[in-house]
Amino acid sequence: MTDTPNNNEDPKLSKDIEAFYKRADAIIELANSQLGPESHSGQVGASLLYAAARYSASVASIGFVKGSDLAAEKNEIIEFYTKQYRQMLSDNLDDYADNFDKYVQTGAEQK
Known part of the structure; x- marks a missing residue:
């Protein structure tokens, strides 16, 4: 899987957006590192979706x-x-x- 999208609109990204993509790229890199004979992209993708849902539930709970x-x-x-x-x-x-x-x-x- 590839990382950050091709962004032709604005070659100078704000620091916040740049940090956003850097974090996303790190997560994609981790997911890609788990690909192999024992786990294909569908399995890794399912784990990534679960992790996103689990993390989102944790974030959503803040403040309650x-x-x-x-x-x-x-x-x-x-x-x-x-x-x-x-x-x-x-x-x-x-x-x-x-x-x-x-x-x-x-x-x-x-x-």
């Missing part, structure tokens, strides 16, 4: 005093994270479609 208060906000929290993920996934699928030959190794290049 009682579990029942967190539970009362569950649907709103799920809606927030789902909307964020949907947009990020859509943006990255667009990037992969636009840069398919650069990002995806098909049998054609290996001949």
Whole structure:
């Protein structure tokens, strides 16, 4: 899997955005390091999704005093994270479609 998307709009990213992509790249690098004979990309991706969900639940719990208060906000929290993920996934699928030959190794290049 590749890391940060091809960003042609603004070659000078803000420090916050640059740090965001650097953290994401580190996580992608860790996920890629777990690929091998015992675990393929689908398995690693499933673990990564679980980790994101687990971490998001932890982040979402910050500021609540009682579990029942967190539970009362569950649907709103799920809606927030789902909307964020949907947009990020859509943006990255667009990037992969636009840069398919650069990002995806098909049998054609290996001949």
